[in-house]
Every structure is written in structure tokens, then in C-alpha cells.
Amino acid sequence: MAVLVSGLVVRRGGREILHGIDCAVPEGSVTGLLGPSGCGKTTLLRSVMGLQRLTGGTVTVLGRPAGHRDLRRSIGYCPQTPSVYLDLTVLENIRYFASVIGAPPADADRVLDTLRLGAHRHQIVGSLSGGQRSRASLAVALLGEPKLLVLDEPTVGLDPVLRLELWDAFAEIAARGTALLVSSHVMDEAARCHELLLMRDGILLAQESPDSLRARTGTQDLEQAFLRVIREHEAQNPPAGHTTEQIPS
Amino acid sequence: MNPVIALATARRVLDQLRHDPRTLAMALVVPTLLMVLLRFVFDEEAAFDAVAPALLGLLPFLVMFLITSVSTLRERTSGTLERLLTLPTAKLDLLLGYALAFSLVCLVQVALAVAVSLSWLGLDIAGPLWMLFLVAALDALLGTALGLLVSAFARTEFQAVQFMPAVVLPQVLLCGLFTPRDQMASFLEYLSDVLPLSYAVDAMTELTRHVGIGADLVAQVSVIGAALLLSLVLGAATLRRQTA
Numbered sequence: 001m002a003v004l005v006s007g008l009v010v011r012r013g014g015r016e017i018l019h020g021i022d023c024a025v026p027e028g029s030v031t032g033l034l035g036p037s038g039c040g041k042t043t044l045l046r047s048v049m050g051l052q053r054l055t056g057g058t059v060t061v062l063g064r065p066a067g068h069r070d071l072r073r074s075i076g077y078c079p080q081t082p083s084v085y086l087d088l089t090v091l092e093n094i095r096y097f098a099s100v101i102g103a104p105p106a107d108a109d110r111v112l113d114t115l116r117l118g119a120h121r122h123q124i125v126g127s128l129s130g131g132q133r134s135r136a137s138l139a140v141a142l143l144g145e146p147k148l149l150v151l152d153e154p155t156v157g158l159d160p161v162l163r164l165e166l167w168d169a170f171a172e173i174a175a176r177g178t179a180l181l182v183s184s185h186v187m188d189e190a191a192r193c194h195e196l197l198l199m200r201d202g203i204l205l206a207q208e209s210p211d212s213l214r215a216r217t218g219t220q221d222l223e224q225a226f227l228r229v230i231r232e233h234e235a236q237n238p239p240a241g242h243t244t245e246q247i248p249s
Numbered sequence: 250m251n252p253v254i255a256l257a258t259a260r261r262v263l264d265q266l267r268h269d270p271r272t273l274a275m276a277l278v279v280p281t282l283l284m285v286l287l288r289f290v291f292d293e294e295a296a297f298d299a300v301a302p303a304l305l306g307l308l309p310f311l312v313m314f315l316i317t318s319v320s321t322l323r324e325r326t327s328g329t330l331e332r333l334l335t336l337p338t339a340k341l342d343l344l345l346g347y348a349l350a351f352s353l354v355c356l357v358q359v360a361l362a363v364a365v366s367l368s369w370l371g372l373d374i375a376g377p378l379w380m381l382f383l384v385a386a387l388d389a390l391l392g393t394a395l396g397l398l399v400s401a402f403a404r405t406e407f408q409a410v411q412f413m414p415a416v417v418l419p420q421v422l423l424c425g426l427f428t429p430r431d432q433m434a435s436f437l438e439y440l441s442d443v444l445p446l447s448y449a450v451d452a453m454t455e456l457t458r459h460v461g462i463g464a465d466l467v468a469q470v471s472v473i474g475a476a477l478l479l480s481l482v483l484g485a486a487t488l489r490r491q492t493a
Contacts, residue, residue, distance in 0.1 A: 012493065049335055050335070050490065050491065051331060051334075051335065051490065051491060051492065052491065052492065053491050053492065053493045067490065067491065072335060072336055072337045072338075073337050075335065077332065077335050079328050079331070079332065081328055082328075083327060083328030083329050083331065083332045084329065085261070085265060085327070085329060086327070087265045087268050087269060088261070088264055088265060088268065089268075092261070092264050096257055096258075096260075096261040096264075097332075097336070099253060099254065099257035100254050100257060100258075100333065100336050100337065100338055101336055101337065102253075102337070124268060140332070
């Protein structure tokens, strides 16, 4: 396993965000982290990256505790907000991060191609549209040959054709042995994952493959399947003390 | 520590400045213009000679403090700092990168101000010229290090800019520019004794008045160097890989 999370509890500002998560991310495959906005996806990804102080539990990445210095050469990370320099061109950004990572210079062209940013390479990132900025930020994460790629909502706001191509690219990267952990709140992307982590309110509801999820819930539609998992969970654990949102059928 | 990353960072910081020509032009030219202004305000060479060295020590400090506090704050809020710290970047690489880029800018800045002051404004420097550049570069680096440190205590660019009057102006008032330090009330003199800018101004003044490098100058430069190292260490401690 590339990532092993056990009993992960994260408390932030007096509020518990993650209430004891257990999950695993296998090598050479795409694991989708799905759940509504605000359910703790980003906190879980940050914990895997070693950016989040943990309250309890452990996170092991490639056999080492998350955030270990030996991991910094083998992990690619794309945060949810585009994290590139707005006052540099796309190419200058990519070249800078490539030299930090130690990726060969030719790598810049490869990631620009993958993200279809070739035509914008000499544009200042601050002058690009929101979607183009996210692509520039994602391009940085794809530099080098990371053994684990952690991508936080990488396809938000992208053109549907490009979104499709990106998921093809993710599958290709996984086929070379890299583990990908990709968060999304769009259910149609779930079908492109080998493994799904379904999250809600800081709790992991299920970890299984899309096929197994469909079979278990008796529906072909993953959106419906997720709803059934939530209802099943609520039937077993009636909400105490607070009212949860009504889930439409 | 990795020199490749430090150099790449210096280059990146310079690239950013290059894309912002107005900031770069102001950083380079404004100190010189202020020297010219000062000369004509005094309208008398002796009075200018008395204050000009202090200003040559102060201006690089001031400009670099401002530029660094805003640019590191941006680095903190834009997520690029966090991203860099998930990569094989040592904190020292980042600090050295910034220091290298900004000292280059500062050397050009001081060269311009000194060239104009010596050739046109009638300033005389008794000590060696290279020493003047060294002191100016140390002042600029001190500004850089302090700017980096205070950026950790600012959440917005408004707050970062406010640290200029809060942190820098008291040092300017106490550095001996307005009243000689030994004529201040004793507790103010003690206070000025622990503020690094006092030594920057003293060193510059010493340099313009005395031939050669005396023991006083060496002591002053050492104090600036020590303050610089201390603020760099404190600044590095504010670059956190993990948040609560």
C-alpha cells in the first residue's frame, strides 16, 4: 500500500474535523476521494501530505510517517487553490518547480502538453482564467516521477473534453505504478477510479471499487449508490444531538 | 541545503521583480532621488555630509524590509510556500535565494545612490568604498530578514505594510539621525543600543569620517551581522511545514 491511514483524528480550532478514518491507497491505481464540500476531504489529503498536525491515529506514506523528509522527492501534490506564482509566466513557474524537484528540463514540455498549456506558456499566470491557473498548478504536481500523487479537486472548472483527457492521463500514470489519490465532488468522475473512498461529515462511509459499490447497493448509478450508502449509515447510526440535512430520494 | 534550489529561488525572485518593472524601478531609483532631495533641502554641503551616510545605511534597509515582508506574505498566503515545503526545499534554500536576489538589487540601488552622492552632491567618503557596499548590503539583508520575520505576524498585505511604521520608524527615530544617541535620555540610549539599525547608521557614519577600518567599524559591522543571523534564524522558525 502506498498510503495507510489508521484511526486518524484531526481537531482544528476546537472542532473535530476527522473522526477516526481508516483507509488505504494501493499502488498503481487511482483512488477517488468523494464527498460533499466541507466533509473533510482536504484535511485528509493534507494529513497524507504531512501538512496537517494530527490529533490521533497514524498516516503512513510509502512506508514512512507522513511528512518524512525522504518522502519529499517522491510525492506530487496539487492543492485545491492554484498554488503557483501569479506574477510569473506559466513556463517560468514550471521551470522553477522543476529545478526544485530536480526534474529534467524536458519535463516542462511534457506537463505543458498534458495540461494543454503550450499556447499559454509565455503568459503571466495572473492574466489567465481560473481554469487555466488550476491547470498550471496541476502541471507542477505532474513534474518528475512521483510514486504518489495527491490531487485536491484537480478538475474543477475544466472544459469537459480536457477533463476526460486528464482522467486518461491519470490512468496512464497509474499504469506506470504510481498511486493516485484524487478528491472530487463530481460523481461521474468516480466511475474513472479503481477504488473509491466515500466520505461525509468527517467519517469514511465506505472504501471499495465502483463495481463492488454498484453490486452492493443494487444500482448502476454511482450517485444513487452513494445516497444509499449514506442512508444505510444513518439507519445504523442515528444522528445524536443535531439534525442532519434531509437527503432527497 | 541544496545550492541548485537556492540559486533557482534567487532567479525566480528576480524574475518576479522583472515582471513588475515599476516596483523594480522604484526600489532602484527612489533612494537616489531622496539623496538628491536631501541635498537641496539642506542647501549646504556640511549639513548634507552629516546626514547623508545615515541615509545610505537606512534606505536599503527600509526598501528591502518592505519588499520582503510583502513578497513573503504573498508566498505564505498563495500556497506556494506550503507547496515548496512539501518538496525537497530546505528552509535555508529559500532564505538564501531571497537574500541573494535582494542583495543584488540592493547593490545596484546603493551603487546608484553612492555614485550620484559622490559625483554630484559632494559627499566625501574617507573609508574604503568596498566597505560602504558591504555595510549597505548587510543593511539590506537585515531588512530582508526582519521583513521575513514580521510577515509571519501579518495576515494581510495591509498589516504587513503597517509593520513599517511599527518596526522600522522607532528604529529610525532612535538611531541617532535626529539626536545623537549619547544625548538621549539614558533609557532611550539603552533602547537604541539594542536596535540593529543604530549600528547600521553608526557604521556608515564612521566609514565616511575615518580613513581605513578601525576597531569601532569592525565592532559595528559584527553587531549588524549578528542581528542579521538572529533574525534569519527567527525568520526560518516561522516557515512551518505543518499547521494545526
